Amino acid sequence: MHIRLATVSDAEAITRVHYNAAHGLRPANFYTEDILNSWAPSPSAEHRINRFRSIIESDKEVVVVAELDNKLIIGFGAIIISDHEIRALYIDPMYEHQGVGSKILQHLEELALAQGVNILKLEASLNAETFYIRHGYRVTQYDYHPLSSGGQMKCVKMSKQTTQTLENNE
Template sequence: MDRIRSLHVEAIRERGPNGYTDRQVEAWATKDDGTDAYPVTESSHHLVIAERDGEVVGYGHVIPEGEEIRAVYVDPDHARRGVGSTILAHLEGYALGQGVDRLELWSSLNAVAFYERQGYRTTRDETIQKEYEGESVPLPVRVMEKSFGPWR
């Protein structure tokens, strides 16, 4: 789990400036509780880790019961090489196997184009508040969804 945390922070710091201010990036990247807030060991959660040559290069997390993709993060040194789309395809396949016919996610602004290329569409905008240095820092996000099956 330590590598997931460090990969998460590295990806935020590398790609976050493409959608957020420096202060917003730092608020997002600050993980006081590490990965403790990720309940990925619960049976209703599914975590996938991508490796190359024995090195963790990405991870993703889906909650089929909630029809929610919770995370897709890629090590910046391995970005734009198909890792993220492979992780997302795995999460979608797993969710489909659990009977899910649609998935929702909350995308950071810097990742919207990635999810659009994967077939997701924006349904609304939201703002997450992150505490940073004693102040509430707003992080705008896009709520996106994708439906599966010929009936859609």
């Protein structure tokens, strides 16, 4: 597995990973089906694929993918360095608990450090809170994330001093 910058041709696979990751949460009962469908609609929805294409093409957000055997995308992450914000990190449930998310997160943190960012923030889904805590993030607030449907999804706002990442990797 390796981490690389996403390309526009990765948009469909990214949409699939996002859908699988969000809908794979059902057994944990973190969110209702309505919220899941609004948060991660069908991976074949052309507007979703086009949205990810636009994000990848933009200069605002850096999107990376975790790729297996140079062809299968099993996870992705995104960061807006100018806002000091990790925007997304999703792993296909078939590849959870194999270090994929940790590697993507480390890569995003290294990108931020290289740009002089000394603190990162994020809004995590409730199921991801323990993952981020294990990686040095601290809860700053429980809140709601607005969804494109007009609904809201419970989330947890978190932050981390990025200098911790550098010190932990030395």
